[in-house]
Amino acid sequence: MSGLRSFVARRLLLGALQTVAVVLLVFALTEALPGDAAVALAGDQPDPARIAAIREAMDLDRPAYERLAGWATGLLHGDLGTSLTSGRPVAHYIADGFGPTLLLATLTLALLVPIGFGLGVLAARHEGRLVDRLVSSVTLAVYAVPEFALGVLLVTVLAIKLAWLPPTALGYGTDLLAHPAALVLPVLVLLSRPVCSLSRLVRAGMVDALASPYAAHARRYGVPGARVRYTHALPNALAPAVQQLARTVDWLLCGVIVVEALFVIPGLGTVLLNAVAERDVPVVQGLAVVFGVLTVVLNLGADLVAHRLTPRAGVAA
């Protein structure tokens, strides 16, 4: 177990370094962007004197490294800084955006896992037969459809033509849970691609696992089929699926901008999009930290689960 603990410690250290690298990279990229917050704020009235005044008000006339250093010092004290554009704390931005994002991610995940695994196992069980072909083809086709196209299609049919569901979550911004119907379409769109990739992965793993000697052995000794599938074969098909799941969660938390825009859900993706457009560097940086940490933690979690599932594979940092 101490091996595992040192592995986790090493990975966390590495994750911290990764996050720092991400922040530096993001800072460099935002500096490389054409225009700054002042120019973005000036918009279609780029009066040079006004831009200069805004720049001074935002402290943008200080050199880049000084601003970065100042921001980093704040971060060490747990202060993510304040927005250039509004002067509000970055932490508020993130906290506000995180709620809807988390809600969507949770709901999607809650449906993704049973559907993805269920379809995968179903297809693997009927490998080569009609059900398998059907599941495989449909998931393949859906996988190829861009989200926005699917979103537009679903809204047009289910919300506008049939009026079964509200087309957007407009105006529910703060209280999405109170309007569950508004969440159906976004979650459907979010589910579409992950379900396909997950079920394909699970199918592949299950096909191998079901054909393995240990599955045959369990069957030989009279263990019922469902039990063989779910308790003996599935754990072996799980490791790649868990990695995929981690990446899906990462994506769900760090950027589902199409869905947010299409259904007017004010999550983190929207915050990021606006911050980049406004060149609101502290907000972008704050999000980079949050996203970086999330990614590191999720990957670590996935690796630990995978390690637990495939104990043979040595722990590799």
Place this chain on the structure above:
Amino acid sequence: MSDVTDSVAEIRDLRVEIDGRAIVDGVRLRVLPGKVTALVGASGSGKTTTGLALLGEYPPGARVTGEVRRTAHGTVGSDGPVGYVPQHPAAVLNPARRVSALLDDIARPQVRHLPRAQRRTTARALVLRALSDAQLPDAEALLRRYPHQLSGGQQQRVVLAQALLLGARVIVADEPTTGQDALTKSRVVEQLKAVAARGIAIVLLSHDLDVVRALADEVLVMRAGRVVESGPVERLWTAPRHEWTRRLLDEQRAVPQGGADVGSGRPVLEVRDLTAVHDRRTAVLHAPRLALHAGECLAVVGRSGSGKTTLARCLAGLHRDHDGEILLDGAPLPRSLRRRGRAQLAAVQYVFQDARAAFDEHRPVLHQVARTAVRLRGAEERAATDEASATLHRLGLPEALAHRRPGELSGGELQRAALARALLAHPRVLICDEVTSGLDTVTRRGILDVLAGLVGEAEDLSLVLITHDLDTARLAHRIAVLDTGELVEQGPAQRVLTEPRHPFTVSLMETTERLEAGTRT
């Protein structure tokens, strides 16, 4: 009691066909409780197919005719459970689940009639009893482990425990001793005997005749899907009727003896104060001094995990993490293969245990063999191919096979090709790491003959044989014995084999002899 009720399983006129080719044909077999029935034969003789037929399992796409009958607790008609201990027990243990997982599932139906509250504890008790019947101590802790945390022997016993828990009246054991050293083998034999003593019928599939002799009551000799001879083990050994049986037994007995002691003069290869470590920490091998003379054959003997493979890999430059020196003609060899020059590479060659894994599956064997001459001796492509072809032929691999890819060759054929590949370097020292383990008797004999020939014919070729098998060690001029990483004894083969000094060598010798003698208690 009549014969019919007596047998717990029976096969009649079994014929299994794949794509019109019969892989088992007309096999009859009766399995009696408490008796060990052995199916003997080379690989591909149909042993495993027959054994699996008892389990009601056939290869995919097979056409099956004939009858397979299993009896549950003496009642005719209903099929009784049959246990299976495969050659590689690890393969049937689920790598992602704890040992307890399948055992619990097997026990579950047996406690179904009980009230819910008692089921769990009763099932656990059944599992524990099965484990102790399979001679697995400390069962509670064991149940929480994953298969990869168990030793090979423990894995085998866990699989056996599964069969016992199932209440199997017949257990099919497929090559349970292949690739094991003498001590392990004898333990497996004891174990199976104990199982048989419980009144369970055992069907032993093996090409290891020592083990068959030690265990079996009845023996069926198979060849190309047919049973060529059957009968009680004693009769078969003393008076084999079929020519094939005789050949099998002869291969087993005739062990070529190495030539006279040639170890004199300056050693070709010398090891000084070698300490090898794994993971930069754990020392796994310590060899203060070991020398190999020109034309000499040295056998390094030890059980699995004794460090003999590490020693070989150090010599070959495949294991870098070691201290001490390895001298070739008095000059130190670089530790890493990368640092060794062409001449040094050519001088020390290594043949791998798993020949299939050591070949590139995408290219023809001949081409791969020839590369050695091209790379290490700068030979022309053309000349190299000719030489490779000749060498392969000399080692008994026909031209036609040489042009195929590794996937289309058998294990024995590939091992010959691997030897040829190493020989094309014109090495001074050839290290053979367990090259015969995992091969059936006939094939193994062939390889050993090739090795014996090498020792004889090439004056300046020295051989290092890494083996757990004293049979193979008999080929050598000198024997070094390794136990848990320590070099415990070395000396002329004759002397070590006849009057071993170290207690470990003694016990190794004794078990081997006991197995060979087929002593039965």
Place this chain on the structure above:
Amino acid sequence: MTTRRRFALGLGVIVVPLVLALLGPLLTGEPGPRATSFTLGGGHWLGTDFVGRDVWQQVLLGGRTVVVTALAATALAYLVAVPVALMSALTRVRWLEELLMRPLDVLLAVPSLLLILLVASVLAPGAVGLALLVALVNVPDAARIVRAAAGEAAARPAVEALRMQGESRWRIAVGYVGRSALRTLAADAGIRLTGVLYLVSTAAFLGVGVAPDAADWAVMVDRNRTGLFVQPWAVVVPALLIVALTTGTNLLFDAALEKNQTDKRGRRP
């Protein structure tokens, strides 16, 4: 049999978009005069697009960039990922392996959303920029997958045997390890190409990619979607072509891999 049928199906699905993409530009003449945007009729049998051009002509012209960009991006991603993966799989030098793989981990930890947003704003938009960006996003993942496959091959005794034979690193890396990873690579390439096509086709959202009014299926889908209710063909036709292209690609790869597998299974005695 079913494999062959799937092959045929894949071929059938992919052939329409592929032929249109590759031969389309040869089949069309000079652009005619513009009509009002999003109208049907008037000699435009698929109607007009968002700036009043003939949709059919745009469809004929618009495949090449999508296909070429997607292929180039996939190739580019592997061009970087494969050498890095092979080197790190074969090197015994720990720090070199770290040096090769860690930067990719960092890239992996940058949320791709952020990366795309920022790089899209920094890079001049254009097919080259798009291919580069899409390749960049794909490199870490591709490298990891190839690394895993190559690592497995590199751990086999065959590599040591090749070393014993004095083979050059190059030959071991490419001739053996690379070759062994090929199957995984092919399987990955099928999925990746779908992903890349998807990325390329949705990159129009970002304003990266080809010029905003370029004849390009992906751009067409995005730019014409405002007219979905008035003139659906301008969206539906290119969208279907893209879906057909990706689905067909995957069916083909699936079938090819399956064939490969059965071949192998059949050969083993």
Place this chain on the structure above:
Amino acid sequence: MHDERFPGLRRRGFLAATTGAAALALVGCGGGTDDKAAGGSGTPKRGGRLRAAFAGGGASETLDPHLANLFADVARAKALFDKLADYGADLSAEPRLAEKWEADKGLDRWQVTLRQATFHDGKPVTAKDVLYSYRRIADPKQAFRAKASLEPIDLDASRATGERSIEFVLKRPTAEFPNILAAFGAYIVPENATEFDKKPIGSGPFRFVSFTPGRSAVFRRYDDHWDGAPLLDEIEFVVANEESARVNALLGGQVEYAHELNPTTARAHEGKGQIEIVRLRNSAMQAFCMKTDRAPFDDKRVREAFFLIADRQELVDGALSGAGEVGNDLFGKGYEYYAADLPQREQDLDRARALLKQAGAEKLKVTLDTSAVAAGFTEAAGIFRDQAAKAGVTIDVKMGSKDSYWSDILDGGTLSCYRSGAMPIEAHISQRLLTDSTTNATKWQHKDFDALYQQAQATRDKTERAAVYERMQRRLYSEGGFLIWGFADWIIGTAKTVKGVETKAPANTLDWARFDKVWLA
């Protein structure tokens, strides 16, 4: 890989207008189709809550009226606050909080009298509040948008002459002083107000209830508003940056008013009975901007050739999807002082080629800067590229970053896409076409032209002033830097129950996005 893409960033509606921001829809211009959405049917009814969807600014949004930057900001500011004047239907300044204004002889001192109005907390609106608001805007340490508009006022010399009367002292004669009072963002806030997001207090028709930046703002009717209480009980502004989301929300009954729709959306739903489409004519001038101070556009023959290259109808049909009118290279079609009798310019490629030849610019190559910053930009660039090709001019379309586009094209490049919201012609000239204009994107710097402007500002008589404006416009028509090819409609969608939406007010005028006269049937 998961994919994260987002619908283009063409979501934020910057007020296309620069400072002034209101435009008069030309009375009588625009088809009769507009009228049916107007408040005609039925008697106004009180009550109800209207939800209006706008593109917004995300979490950085604020209710500080002086920071208003986006259409959504202005709509909210307009509901909570009042200006002294605002642009009426004829684009002249219409009194709001100011009851009347009067200039002295020299046109550089103006007396303004406030009407009796109260803030939401019941305090009266006084001269002090006005001076505080204007001084806050003009604060040199801040960068409020309206600062440039208020520049002519000498705020240090201006003073309150009574509770509700102010004397404004100007730095120079300004005949169009009321335009300043109507300037974009020149809202009156209570004296010493600095914090607007918690509980802002204004004198507008609605009072604050709640505000979540980037999501929604809820305001309630202010019964004591000087212009009469609104008919609605409550108004909620919600933010949806994607046009399709606004349309869908409207169709799905989630909002009753959707601001800024695409022409194609309008065409899809116009007359279908599900929703009402309101087109605000002449709202956004569409142009190409030529830099007159550098090659090739420093030659007025080249500029004229470009005027003649443009097929304006094709641009309107293609880039605006037909939702607009062709332009005649002059700003402010239909506004006060517009030179309407100049002949409509048509495409004339032969003459254009001849002019280019004269100018020695035959195989001309120009880079056209564009960006997805405004609807129709990239489309217009592509269409114009094709048109220019017919006259032998090669145009290379260059996509720029949308976030810094306006700043990039102010001084850089030679040819760019340009647009402007409605504003008085005088404001257009003073901000863009004078030597010291802050956003002179065509680099139109001519002393004689500046002098004409000064003359107009010093002319008290309206007819005489109009004559001066016409002279200026003639000059611009023949050799100016703006190729103004069209005026886009501003499109709004409403639910069928929404009545009283003004259909003739171009975007940025008083009656645009004005909800105090709107009611729900």
